[in-house]
Amino acid sequence: xxxxxxxxxxxxxxxxxxxxxxxxxxxxxxxxxxTDAVNRRSITNTETxxxxxxxxxxxxxxxxxxGQGGLKERVHPGNDQFITGDKIERPPKGGQGGGSGQGEAxxxxxxxxxxxxxxxxxxxxxxxxxxxxxxxxxxNQINKIKEWKTHRAxxxxxGMPSNIAIVRSLQQxxxxxxxxxxxxxxxxxxxxxxxxDIQMSEPAQPMEENRxxxxxxxxxKKIDSVPFIDTFDLRFKNYEKRPVPSSQAVMFxxxxxxxxxxxxxxxxxxxxxxxxxxFLTRTYENVEVVFIRHHTQAKEVDEHEFFYSQETGGTxxxxxxxxxxxxxxxxxPLDEWNIYAAQASDGDNWADDSPRCRELLVNKLLPACQYxxxxxxxxxxxQTLWHExxxxxxxxxxxxxxxxxxxxxxxxxxxxxxxxxxx
Numbered sequence: 276x277x278x279x280x281x282x283x284x285x286x287x288x289x290x291x292x293x294x295x296x297x298x299x300x301x302x303x304x305x306x307x308x309x310t311d312a313v314n315r316r317s318i319t320n321t322e323t324x325x326x327x328x329x330x331x332x333x334x335x336x337x338x339x340x341x342g343q344g345g346l347k348e349r350v351h352p353g354n355d356q357f358i359t360g361d362k363i364e365r366p367p368k369g370g371q372g373g374g375s376g377q378g379e380a381x382x383x384x385x386x387x388x389x390x391x392x393x394x395x396x397x398x399x400x401x402x403x404x405x406x407x408x409x410x411x412x413x414x415n416q417i418n419k420i421k422e423w424k425t426h427r428a429x430x431x432x433x434g435m436p437s438n439i440a441i442v443r444s445l446q447q448x449x450x451x452x453x454x455x456x457x458x459x460x461x462x463x464x465x466x467x468x469x470x471x472d473i474q475m476s477e478p479a480q481p482m483e484e485n486r487x488x489x490x491x492x493x494x495x496k497k498i499d500s501v502p503f504i505d506t507f508d509l510r511f512k513n514y515e516k517r518p519v520p521s522s523q524a525v526m527f528x529x530x531x532x533x534x535x536x537x538x539x540x541x542x543x544x545x546x547x548x549x550x551x552x553x554f555l556t557r558t559y560e561n562v563e564v565v566f567i568r569h570h571t572q573a574k575e576v577d578e579h580e581f582f583y584s585q586e587t588g589g590t591x592x593x594x595x596x597x598x599x600x601x602x603x604x605x606x607x608p609l610d611e612w613n614i615y616a617a618q619a620s621d622g623d624n625w626a627d628d629s630p631r632c633r634e635l636l637v638n639k640l641l642p643a644c645q646y647x648x649x650x651x652x653x654x655x656x657x658q659t660l661w662h663e664x665x666x667x668x669x670x671x672x673x674x675x676x677x678x679x680x681x682x683x684x685x686x687x688x689x690x691x692x693x694x695x696x697x698x
Contacts, residue, residue, distance in 0.1 A: 305394070306402055328391045404554050407693045409524060409562075409615060411645040411673060423516040434511025447508040456498045463494045523561040524613035524645075526551070527602075529595045531620040532586040533570035540652050544619040545582050547650060547685050551617060552578070554693065565602060569595035575602065592624045592660060596635040609643055616640065617692075619650045622658045629659040633666065641671050648692045649676040 308327040357363070394402075430443055470487045473480050528548050532541065555562045566581035567573055573594040576584070599616065607614060624632070641647060649664055651657065657678075667674050677688045 302402075306405070326391055326393055400553065400557055404557060407554060407690065409555075409613070409646065409693065411613075423518055425514050426517050428513045428515040430510040431513040432510065434513070438512045438514075440510045440512050443510040444504065444508050447510055448504040451505065451508055452501050452503070455501050459494050459498050463491060463498070466491050466494065523563075523611070524615060525563045525565060525607050526555055527565045527567060527599050527614070527616040528552075528581065529567045529569065529599065529616065529618040530581065531570070531590055531592065531595075531623075532568045532584075533590040533623065534587045535590060535623040536621050540621050543652050543679060543682055543685065544650070546682065547619060547679070547689065548617070549582070550685065550689055554689075565599075567595050567598055569598075573598040590620075590623050590625065591628050592618075592620065593628050593631045593635060596632055596640060600635065600639045603640075603643060614644045616644055616647045617650065618648070619652060620660065621653050622651045622655075622660050624658070624660045626659050629663040632660065633663040636664075636667060636674070641667070641674060644673060647671075647674050649674075650679055650688065651676070652679045654680050 305327055430440055466487055470484065470491065473484050473487065528551065530544050530548065536544070552564060555564060564578075566576050566578060568576050568581055568584070568586065569590075569592065570586050570588040571591045571594065575598065595618070603609075603614060636647070651661055661676070664674075664676050668676060675692055677691065679685060679688055
């Protein structure tokens with residue numbers, strides 16, 4: 276029987292098993308706390324975990340205990356103010372009985388501390404993106420798109436020392452030594468039997484006895500000379516990579532960076548895309564992301580320039596849609612890739628360009644996309660681009676549009692767009 280002992284160190288001497296059991300038991304409360312934390316902290320601040328507070332009453336387990344019951348009388352030493360039947364009033368708030376802690380006491384005089392603990396960055400992101408998924412994901416060209424996974428595949432006679440199979444090598448050694456010495460051991464048993472017979476016989480035969488002893492000694496020497504283990508016995512664990520069918524997707528991120536997008540609006544758009552980028556790169560291993568910025572002209576850029584470069588000028592949204600169409604036709608065949616797109620804008624656009632955007636979506640992009648989402652970041656009245664896109668919502672189930680008015684709307688809108696579909 277093999278016994279494995281996990282000797283990895285746990286942070287602050289805590290049990291990892293108990294920690295995971297606690298997270299599973301109070302998952303709903305932790306999820307609510309994480310959702311509240313998203314509204315308090317910056318979306319771009321994902322380098323650390325989060326302090327989660329849970330009321331103590333929500334983590335306490337029900338127990339059976341003996342109630343006090345009956346009438347009890349107590350004698351308090353030093354009492355010179357009260358007599359039997361008097362009722363003691365609650366201490367006044369903020370006075371001598373108010374305590375020295377921060378904040379105010381509860382109105383009824385009762386209070387309860389919250390249980391606060393720290394979750395790591397990975398645990399925070401796992402809970403944040405737990406029930407989200409790319410909708411309409413299909414396995415296109417399942418035979419051509421493969422991921423490789425390593426599997427055990429028996430044993431081999433050569434390999435790295437770290438992959439040596441000790442038990443199998445010892446089995447090979449035992450089999451070799453048994454095969455090489457089986458005949459000699461049979462002869463040895465026969466000679467030993469003959470020697471016993473001669474020693475018991477009368478009269479004694481010293482010459483024959485010496486000959487048998489000499490042969491027995493030579494046989495034992497030959498048996499002992501067989502090495503316990505030889506390089507021929509060594510066996511190594513063999514590993515091979517096997518293809519695993521997989522899906523691959525590409526996400527297009529389109530953002531308006533024209534002069535009409537003030538810094539606050541750009542910051543909201545950046546936060547939405549940072550959240551989207553974290554979700555994609557964490558949830559799916561085989562997902563490519565294409566960043567497209569546009570004002571009057573569109574340009575494919577890298578991640579850093581997409582989030583932090585400054586631009587000015589007018590707005591022609593169709594330039595970004597045309598560039599996306601060209602990239603799809605050039606690099607992402609429809610029979611091999613799942614194509615997704617998310618567009619963020621403040622809604623400003625040339626009036627005669629908005630119908631052109633709708634035509635590009637209807638004729639070129641929406642038939643090729645699994646999902647296309649449009650995010651308009653504005654508190655003003657919607658303009659022509661929103662009204663043109665509204666005409667698509669009822670006709671295409673792979674198109675969705677949402678309005679973000681403030682930073683607090685980012686995470687709720689994101690969850691609505693990418694919430695995992697249930698059967």
